[in-house]
Amino acid sequence: MSQKSKTRFMGVLLAVLSLFSAGQAQASGGSSEPFVPGDFIFDHIGDAHEWHILTWGETHVSLPLPVIAYSEYSGLHVFMSSHFHHGHESHDGLGLREDGKLVEVFEGQELVEVLPRVGPELFRSMVTTEGQEPDAATVELIASFEAGEYEKVAAQVSSFEILPYDFSITKNVLALFVSIGLMMWLFIGMARRYQAAPDKAPTGFWNLLEPLVLFIRDDIGEASIGKAKSHKYVYFLLTVFFFIFINNLLGLVPIIPGGANVTGNIAVPLVLALFTFVITTFSSNKHYWMHIINTPGVPWWLKFPIPLMPVVEIMGVFIKPFVLMIRLFANITAGHIVLLGFFGLIFIFGDKFGPGAGYGVAPVSVAFTVFLYFLKFLVAFIQAYVFTLLSALYIGMASEEHEHHGEHEHGENLAHTH
Amino acid sequence: MQLVTPGIGLLFWMLVSFSIVLVILKKFAWQPILKVIKDREDSIQHSLDAAKRVKEEMAQLQQDNERILAEARKEREGILKEARDAKARILAEAKEKATEESHKLLESARSLIASEKAAAVKEIRNQVVSLSVEIAQKVLQEQLKGSSAQQQLAEKFVKDLPLN
Numbered sequence: 001m002s003q004k005s006k007t008r009f010m011g012v013l014l015a016v017l018s019l020f021s022a023g024q025a026q027a028s029g030g031s032s033e034p035f036v037p038g039d040f041i042f043d044h045i046g047d048a049h050e051w052h053i054l055t056w057g058e059t060h061v062s063l064p065l066p067v068i069a070y071s072e073y074s075g076l077h078v079f080m081s082s083h084f085h086h087g088h089e090s091h092d093g094l095g096l097r098e099d100g101k102l103v104e105v106f107e108g109q110e111l112v113e114v115l116p117r118v119g120p121e122l123f124r125s126m127v128t129t130e131g132q133e134p135d136a137a138t139v140e141l142i143a144s145f146e147a148g149e150y151e152k153v154a155a156q157v158s159s160f161e162i163l164p165y166d167f168s169i170t171k172n173v174l175a176l177f178v179s180i181g182l183m184m185w186l187f188i189g190m191a192r193r194y195q196a197a198p199d200k201a202p203t204g205f206w207n208l209l210e211p212l213v214l215f216i217r218d219d220i221g222e223a224s225i226g227k228a229k230s231h232k233y234v235y236f237l238l239t240v241f242f243f244i245f246i247n248n249l250l251g252l253v254p255i256i257p258g259g260a261n262v263t264g265n266i267a268v269p270l271v272l273a274l275f276t277f278v279i280t281t282f283s284s285n286k287h288y289w290m291h292i293i294n295t296p297g298v299p300w301w302l303k304f305p306i307p308l309m310p311v312v313e314i315m316g317v318f319i320k321p322f323v324l325m326i327r328l329f330a331n332i333t334a335g336h337i338v339l340l341g342f343f344g345l346i347f348i349f350g351d352k353f354g355p356g357a358g359y360g361v362a363p364v365s366v367a368f369t370v371f372l373y374f375l376k377f378l379v380a381f382i383q384a385y386v387f388t389l390l391s392a393l394y395i396g397m398a399s400e401e402h403e404h405h406g407e408h409e410h411g412e413n414l415a416h417t418h
Numbered sequence: 419m420q421l422v423t424p425g426i427g428l429l430f431w432m433l434v435s436f437s438i439v440l441v442i443l444k445k446f447a448w449q450p451i452l453k454v455i456k457d458r459e460d461s462i463q464h465s466l467d468a469a470k471r472v473k474e475e476m477a478q479l480q481q482d483n484e485r486i487l488a489e490a491r492k493e494r495e496g497i498l499k500e501a502r503d504a505k506a507r508i509l510a511e512a513k514e515k516a517t518e519e520s521h522k523l524l525e526s527a528r529s530l531i532a533s534e535k536a537a538a539v540k541e542i543r544n545q546v547v548s549l550s551v552e553i554a555q556k557v558l559q560e561q562l563k564g565s566s567a568q569q570q571l572a573e574k575f576v577k578d579l580p581l582n
Contacts, residue, residue, distance in 0.1 A: 045421075046421070047425060047428065099420060101420075165427075166425065166426065166427045167427045167430055167431070168427055169431075170425075170428065172428050173427065173428055173431045176431060176432060176435060177435065180435050180438075183439060184439065184442065184443065184447075187447035187448070187451070188442075188443075188446050188447050190451055191446060191447045191448075191450040191451045191454075194450060194454040194455075195450050195454060198454045198457060198458065199458070199461070210455070213452075217452065217455075234448070234452070235440070235443070235444040235448045235449070238443070239436075239440045239444070243436070243439070265424075265425075265428060266421070266422050266424045267424035267425055267428040267429040267432055268428065268432050270429065271432040271433050271436055272436070274433075275436070329422075333421070
């Protein structure tokens with residue numbers, strides 16, 4: 001009975017997936033363009049100005065998002081991304097480039113007006129390719145630009161794109177807000193519940209969260225920073241852990257409001273690592289810097305006359321948070337890429353050998369995807385844990401109190417032996 | 419390359435919203451939650467300590483009880499023993515007194531008897547004397563008329579009479 005229902009469920013799942021695939025293939029391919037797995041994958045892990053939900057034949061169902069952009073030439077622009085009609089049209093002088101970036105396009109008379117405000121440096125960089133000698137026509141173009149013959153230049157370049165400062169509420173930004181809202185709802189609710197009945201043992205969902213909170217407080221905070229100081233940093237550790245964990249999990253949910261690649265977008269780990277870096281630096285004590293400048297337990301000739309160790313240690317100060325950023329970004333992005341790669345197999349096979357091959361390979365793809373989902377579930381936790389643990393360790397290292405006396409003696413002894 | 423180039427928009431929103439979420443969660447979630455957890459831990463520790471203390475106190479109390487019981491038992495035994503001793507002593511004393519009394523009584527009875535006997539003998543002697551005198555008188559009156567020799571003879575007889 002249960003076996004039967006399971007098979008039926010799988011059947012439904014496959015049907016849904018193949019519907020999805022049919023739409024996708026059409027969307028990415030228009031009518032007969034081949035399926036490009038790279039575009040398909042990067043489309044999904046990248047950011048977008050609209051939240052694509054479903055494509056059915058020629059109909060695109062997506063959630064329009066607000067575009068907020070500032071340009072030095074045309075000021076502030078605020079409008080809904082639905083005006084772009086999925087990237088086919090431009091609005092208010094702004095349009096979407098092939099790679100999804102918001103660009104400001106100047107053409108015709110506008111171009112003549114805007115060119116004087118573009119400096120010669122920027123103009124030169126835009127018409128030439130870096131590392132290549134400009135050809136004769138380009139040299140002439142730059143010469144006429146510098147001479148102030150803007151109409152002539154405008155006639156030659158026909159259109160001119162610049163990137164405005166894009167503060168749009170993109171898919172990732174919205175997903176970020178959703179996750180933050182979820183966090184606030186969860187933990188402020190938890191706090192309310194705890195305050196309402198402080199003597200009652202936690203039940204249900206809170207019982208799931210409390211061990212995690214305790215785990216971070218005791219096994220990450222207190223273990224890495226020390227009992228005396230960890231209470232100052234435990235709030236940051238808790239926030240970082242649950243932020244990463246919740247966003248990783250939401251990234252696994254395939255439908256809106258999940259499915260955005262928030263922690264896999266370099267900007268998010270960058271900000272998180274920046275917080276770790278700032279907190280580490282501000283909580284560092286004299287000893288930490290002395291350790292960097294004059295590393296104990298290292299032969300003196302590594303420090304003088306060429307300060308090899310100090311240089312390495314100072315680089316380490318920046319490399320540590322940088323590695324935090326890269327680790328989180330790469331793990332989550334790589335997971336998404338592999339997952340989408342297995343999905344892409346269906347369409348690659350369907351494209352190359354006909355729909356039959358696509359359907360044939362689908363069960364294998366789905367099986368791998370299910371396996372990867374479990375793996376990514378684990379990774380979601382592990383990456384949140386690792387980021388928090390390493391942040392705590394770095395903070396602990398920077399703020400650690402040493403037995404000054406003992407350490408000094410140790411260093412001097414070493415100096416004498418060499 | 420676009421993948422590893424942070425977009426200014428997300429960077430900005432992330433910086434702003436993460437700072438806000440950090441501050442808000444610290445104030446309205448983590449601090450109250452951790453405080454309640456800490457209080458609960460403290461109260462559990464407190465209760466455990468109290469239970470341990472009460473247990474110790476109970477053991478102490480039980481020990482005291484046993485000690486008091488033992489003492490009471492000992493005291494009872496002492497009292498009983500004392501009572502028994504007292505009984506024996508009283509009995510002995512009474513016996514002794516009684517013996518003494520009886521002795522005394524016997525003694526006094528004996529002396530009384532002796533004195534009575536002496537008095538009786540004395541009286542009998544007097545009686546005998548008077549009787550003998552009377553008898554002799556009568557006899558002499560009958561046989562001897564006023565002869566003093568005879569009177570002296572009679573008296574000598576009476577005197578030698580073994581009356582004791």
